[in-house]
Structure formats: C-alpha cells, structure tokens
Amino acid sequence: MRKQVVIGMLGTQLDAGTGSVRWERWRPTVSLGMHEDFLLDRLELLLDERRYAKLARVVCDDIAQVSPETEIRRHDMYLADPWDFEGVYATLHDFLRAYAFRPDEEDYYVHITTGTHVAQICWFLLTESRIFPGRLLQTSPPRKQDGGEAGSLAVIDLDLSRYDRIAQRFERQQLEDRDLLKSGIATRNVAFNRMIEQIEIVATRSRAPMLLMGPTGAGKSQLARRVFELKKLKHQLPGRFVEINCATLRGDGAMSTLFGHTRGAYTGATSDRAGLLRSAHQGLLFLDEIGELGTDEQAMLLRALEEKRFLPVGGDKEVESDFQLIAGTNRDLQAAVAAGRFREDLLARLNLWTYRLPGLAERREDIEPNLDFELERWSREQHRRVAFNREARARFLAFATGPQARWTGNFRDLGASVMRMATLANAGRIQVELVEEELARLTAQWRAPPSPSPLDALLGDKVAELDRFDRVQLEDVVRVCARSKSLSQAGRELFAASRQQRASTNDADRLRKYLARFGLDWEQVKDAD
Template sequence: MKRQVVIGFLGTQLDAGDGPGRWDKWRPTVALGMHEDFLVHRVDLLADERRYGKLLRTVQKDLAQVSPETELRVHDTYIEDPWDFETVYEVLLGFARAYPFDLEHEDYFVQITTGTHVAQICLFLMAESRRMPARLLQLAPPRKQGSGESAGSLSVIDLDLSRYDRLAQRFEREQAEDRSHLKSGIATRNAAFNRMIEQIETVGSRSVAPILLMGPTGAGKSQLARRLFELKKARHELSGRFVEVNCATLRGDGAMSALFGHVRGAYTGAVGDRPGLLRSAHKGLLFLDEIGELGADEQAMLLRALEDKRFLPVGGDKEVESDFQLIAGTNRDLARRVAEGRFRDDLFARLNIWTFDLPGLVDRHEDIEPNIDFELERQADNVQRRVTFNREARERYLRFATSPEATWRGNFRDLGASMTRMVTLAPAGRITVETVDEEVGRLRRLWRQEAPDDPLVALLGERLQDVDLFDQAQLREVVRVCRRCRSLSEAGRLLFAASRERKASSNDADRLRKYLARFELEWTQLGRDGQ
C-alpha cells in the first residue's frame, strides 16, 4: 500500500487547547490520527513557528500520543495577511513547486478544514489544477462535544469528476444538449459538421477570443452565432446583448457612425449623441456578418477596439470603452482579400484564431432529411396546423433534393422557402406528388435564373432540365470551344483533333453539326466571343 500523506494548515483556533480539558475538545489536526479506517503516515503542516510555536509543540505531542506511527513535519510559513487572496495563493504555489511529490509511493490529501476561508479556497484551487496532485480531505467534529468521542468524521473528495458516474453522465448530457442547441435541435448526420459543432461548443465555453465563421450565404452563420450567444448567456458568461449587423449594408460616412457611434455635431444632421453598435454590445456578443465588406477605416477602428477595448466615436475627443466578444461571418476568401490588399492582414490575424468553415447544404446531403423534418415542425408552429408528406411525395422530394441537379444556391434559406411553399399549398394537410413536382420545377427555374452566366441556360431554356448532367458538362465545353472559333470547320478540327490523327474522323464539321443537332442547336445560335 502507498503511504498516506495529509497537507494542511495549523488551525490557530480549532487546534488550540491547554490542560487536560483539551482532550474534550475536537481538534482537527490531532483528530487525523484517531480514525482507525484512515491511517495517516505523515502530516505536512504549514504554520508560523515564531508566532505559534507553543501550539505546534502541543499538537505534535498529542498527535504522537494518539497515533505514534504518524510523522508530523512542520513547514515554517509566514503569511503577512492570511485574508489576502493573492498573498496566500502565491505562498501555496511556491510550496507546491518545491514539494517533493512522490506519486509512485505516496497518496496525498489536502486538509481543508483549518486555515482561513481564503486559504481553503486556495488549497481547493491547488488540488483542482493538479498543482497539488491530491484529493480533498474534509473533517467534521462529533455531534456532541465532550462526549468522549473526539475523532469526529472524515470525508475524502476526489476532484476528478470522471470518477463520479452520475456527475459525468450529467455533464455529458448537458454537453450534448448544448451542442444540440447550437444545431437548433436538428439531429444532423454529417460527421464533419457534427465534429465542427463539438469544437465550436468547446471553444465557446473556454475562450473569449474572436470566432470567424466562413461559408456560403445561407449556410447558417447568423443562426449559429445567435445560438452560441444564448449558450454563453445561460452559463452567465455574458451579461450583455446580442448585436448583429450585416457589414455589406454599411456604406459611406454612415458606416463609422453606425459601428462606433458619434457625438453631437460630428457632422451635418448629428443632432445628438449616438452610442453605436460596438457600445451596444458591451458585455455581450457582437456578430459582424459579411465582415469582408468593411471599409479600410472601419477595419482599422475595429482592430483597435478588439485589442484595447477602447475607441473614439466619430467627432469625439474622448475614448469610450466596450468589452464584447466578436463573432465574424463571411462568404469571402479573406486570405485572398488580404493578398489583394482589400483586407488588413493584422485584423485577419486577430480574427483567424478560431476559424470554422460551415459547409453548404449541397455538401451535407445526409442532413437534408432531418432539416426537412425540422422545417415541418417549424411550419406547424407558424401556421398552427400540422402538414406531412405522403410516402411517395417524400421519397420523390428527397431524391431530387439530394441529386446533383439540386444546387441549393441559397442553402438552408432555399430549403426553408421550399418547405414554406409546399406546406402552404398542401391540400388537406398532406404534401402530394403533384405538390412536389410543382416545387421541383419552381426550384429548377429559380436556380437557372440565378446562374445567368451558364451558356446552356440561354441556349436551352426549359429544355435544360431534360439533359443529363453528364451531357450538360460535355455540351458546356463544346459551346465554349465553338465560341472561340471562326467557323464550324475550325471548331470541329479542334474538338476532334485526336480522332483525326487516328484517321477515325473524315468530316469534323459534320460530326459537330450532328452533335449540336442532338440538342436542337445550330452553329448560328452559339455566337462567337466578342460578337
């Protein structure tokens, strides 16, 4: 068995006692040697020998009497003010660093019954941080003083919470609930996304550094920022507000005023003071969406506010303070904008401590179905009636939604809008195949309108939806080549150069004409670049 060692303070009040009557009093340090089921091999006692030498000798003698096998070592310790936290902690930290812990042969216990409350707190922190690799030892007096039973009770507290099954399960459950909250309660299945949410939850609970959320429009950056604020608010980590601003809407002279406020008379129309969004977020969370759109002056002011928690309002000569946590969102490649000179490298470095790239819906096919169920529940709350798919309609919608044809350019905004339309139009509370077919056609038209640079949209129109994606990819390249060439023959020679070398092609222009005819296209419809 390992030797058991107890570290603690001499109790200048609790351990005191003179004459034979002292044995009728419960004295915690002496009581350490009175527990038959807890053998103490050594007591390391911190005490001021100059001031409490007599008491130390009495305690040492009495402990030897009740437990001859227990060694008592005195560590002469002077603390100028035992109620000053900084002083006590510094003394204990020095003691812990110099102490020769022998974990292979000894088990350590920190006795937190004696000493000032400040000393007890500092001992707790030492054990909790493992600067003292020990368990806590709490002693208590007997129920009746002078009853002849002077040992009292003894409890061991292990701060390794993983040893407490119910606590560990509760923490795991609460952590799972927090992560579910970040996902709006949606049972997402994408493994990479779930791992990212776990990291965001961990970072959110341990760090106050800025967080950068990257990803396409509609990927859920704003929703995630608000959910993270709600978590931190519930944990009492933030006491202020959630303030959100889309930086793309900040333009011209009004941008500085909106963010940093202004004083009366700062410019024409400034009839009163304005606090600005940064001050409104004091002790709270500021979410700057589309931060890549900020102007150069605003970027410089924001950097100063992040580093110093201070800034000048527009037109002001006195700095103001605001201590907020920042979450920034962007669908831009900020590293590229830095290289182009359009975003400050020092601000990017400050934001790039915790960066998370939110994937678009097209990269999370596994999560489309649970998001559909979430939207159905949300719509039920909005319209006060429950709407469901019939089985065939659900399968058809899912098949389209997870196909390469579904580009989900607006990500979850597109999905939410799609579900809103189907729920509204659903006859008798059931989304039918006919409703799904109408919605699929609507989405196809929407995405074609949002992709005007695609030459096939202009050339084929509605017929594009009948062309396989494989053929679409090939046809786009053919059209691109044709538009660079002066004639059908030149385009044919370029497109069929390899087969002509093998003498497998006799008439390149005719082959190209027949290929275009498959899609009801003619050479004259394509047009050349620059024409």
C-alpha cells in the first residue's frame, strides 16, 4: 500500500499542554494519529528547535503512544517573523525544494490547522501551484472536548477540475468575460473569437503592455475600454481609463499632454498640469495611433513604462505613475522602426502581447450580429424602437456581406449606416426603399476620389510640369516634413538608410537643397497636409 505522509508545523498554542490534563484537550498534531480511517505512516514536523524542543518531545511521545507505527521526523525551521509573508513563503518553498518527494510511492498532505494564517496562505499557494505535490489536510476539534476524541479530518483537493460545479462556474465566468470583451455580440468569425479568448486570459493574468493593430474603425478603442472594464470588474485596476489619439498631439503640447508640466515651464503655463500618464495612475492608458508619437515622446514613454517614473515638462523632480498601457496603431511599426520613425526598444517593450484586429470586410460572417447590435444600441440611446422589415433586412445583408461592400471605415461605416437608416425610418420600420438609398450612398462614399495632393496647394499649376517619378517622390517628402517637428528630424527620417553609409552627414542641408530644386523651402512645407 502507498504510504501516507503529512507535513505540518508544530502548533505552539494548539499543541501545548503538560501533565495528564493535556489528554483532556484536543491537540491537532496529536490527533493526526488518532483517526482509524487515516493511517499516518510518517509525520514531517517543522518547528523552531531552540524555542520549542521541549513541546516537540511531548507531542512526538504522545503520537508514538496513540500511533506506534508512525515515523516522526523533526525539521528545525527558524522563522524570524511568522507573520512576514515573504519570509515564510521563502522558507517553506526552500524546504519543499530540498525534500525528496516520491509521488509514485507515497501520498502527501500538508496539515494547515497549525501555524499562523500567513503560513496557511503560503501552504495553499504552494499546493495550488503544484510546488507541493499533494493535498491540504484540515483537522477540527470534536464538538465536546471531554478527552480522548480525535475530532474530524478533511482532505481538500485543489484540483478544481475534479469539482464539476466549480469547473462549470469557472467556465461560465470565462464565457461572460469574453462576452464582455465582445460587447455582447455573438460573433461568428473563428479567428476573431480565438483571439478574444486569448485576450481574456491575458487581460486577467497580466499587466504587461498590449499592442492592438488593425485598420481605422476596426474597434481598437472599444476593445481597450472593454479590457479595462473586465479588469475593473475583477478589482485589478482601481484607477481610471484614459484615452488619447496620438495623431492629435503636435509640437510642444505633446509632451505636456502626456507627461504634464510645471507652472512657468513655458509661455502660457500658468499652473501645474498632471498629464495623461499621471491621470492613468493605477488605471489603464490607451494610446491610439502610437506610431504618430514623436521620437522624444517615445523615449519618455519607454522610461515611464520601465521605471514608472518620469519628469514633467519644466520639472526638476520626478513623479510616479503605475499604469497599464494598451497601444493601438494602423501602421506597420516594424517598417517605422526600419525608417527611423519609431524606437526599436519601445516596440520591443510593446510587442509582448500583440493582436491584429481584422477589418469588417475580413469578418463578413459577423456583419449580421453587429448590424443587430448597432440597431439595438441606437434604439436604446434614442429611446425609440426601430427595426427592419424582412425584405429590407435581407437586401441590406446581401449587399453588406457581398464582394461589392468595401467597408473602408469598418465598424464606423456600419454604425453610421445604421444611424442614418434608423433616423430616417418612418413608424419605426426600415423599408426596402430606405435601404436602397443607403446602399447607393455607401457605394458613392467608397468610390470617393483620393485626397488631394499637398503639392496642389504648394505648386499650383506647376504640378503638371513635374515628371511622374518626381511627383511621387516629392509628395512623400512633403508629407514627412508636415509631420516632423524640424528640418533635421525630417532629414533623419528621409535619409535613414543612406546616411549610414557616409562618414559625415548634414540631413537638414541635404533636404533643404532637395526642396530648393522645386522652388520650395521648409517654412512652406512644414504645415502642408
């Protein structure tokens, strides 16, 4: 038969007692040997020999009296502070690592009735994580302590998969969490649902940064907020949800918006400003379009992520903020790194949990449930019930899920479409005629001409004189200049590859001369759109 081995701590209070009167008290460690349905083959008794050797001798003698077949091994264990969680956990962990377990021959239990509450918690964690390869053993006194009674004994198995109702409860909770991340929409796309399942696990177990990639309107901001709501529901983030689109941060104001400033830091700074990073302390910060951040802001953000500290603009004293970051982008950040527009070390910090949200055109099977969701949301917000008639709904879905529907704006396009039809619906019914008008509007919208070239405003009629090659190249140069803070920064980005091959370089002068070929200068192109 397999041996039964119990590891337990000497109860300095519960196990105490001398003289014959001690047998009138229930003592948990002694009671381990008194149960007819639990044969104790070996007891590993942990104690501080310098302080409790005398008590240990009494307890061991009494166990030998009630259970002669039990082998007792005493282990000297010194705890400087039995209520120090870190110290107790480390001591017990070291004991278990050094212990020669033989799980194929012996069954192991840890006696959690004795020891401080801190020790009991540590035993629980060590058992639940399988560092201790056994089960918890709980003993309790008899109802009437009139001497000689063993009390009760219960084995607690932390393998939750053995408990059907608990397992079902956890599974139901997981489904509810995933439903929250999907806004209650019964999505059908297999890849998207699989991604949401992993995000739910990561969101509840990790505070590491998360990177959400995908086209504009794919739902990055919505998903980030749902992650925050899930973590808030589980009491993991007591702070706020703070959101900013980095594409709106321009010039000197970008630093101040993110990191705050002190009074007098620059002209117009009449009072201190906390900044978004401090506002997100103990909460979640969502930086959408993070690829639009300048390199200086990227460097400050990296330090804030790694050290939880940063300097406000104009400040000489660091401030702290412990926040979780979710970043969103519709850009290829690897390409941005190669072009010198994004810091490689910051991308490495963000790239631990990266998820690409597919566009609506890649999830055509999810258009129908999202259509129902958008219509229900509009009805709830406007306090007016609106619905499709059967023919109108079939017509809209046939178009929406077909190849002619481009959905360039993704869920923003779908939401706007539903809002227009619901607003124009008579008597709360969306008819086929209204759907046909909307489909014509969407088709025209997706066929809209491309945005005008910035060269039209800069060169006017002279654009027609440019060779096609020069026009394409100059348009890209002007767009880089428009989003750069200085001539030097634009030059570094444009000549990132070739500058590595020259011994000395002046990117600003090189760019200035290039622009001059077309009669342009920095002042003209820096604000081009």
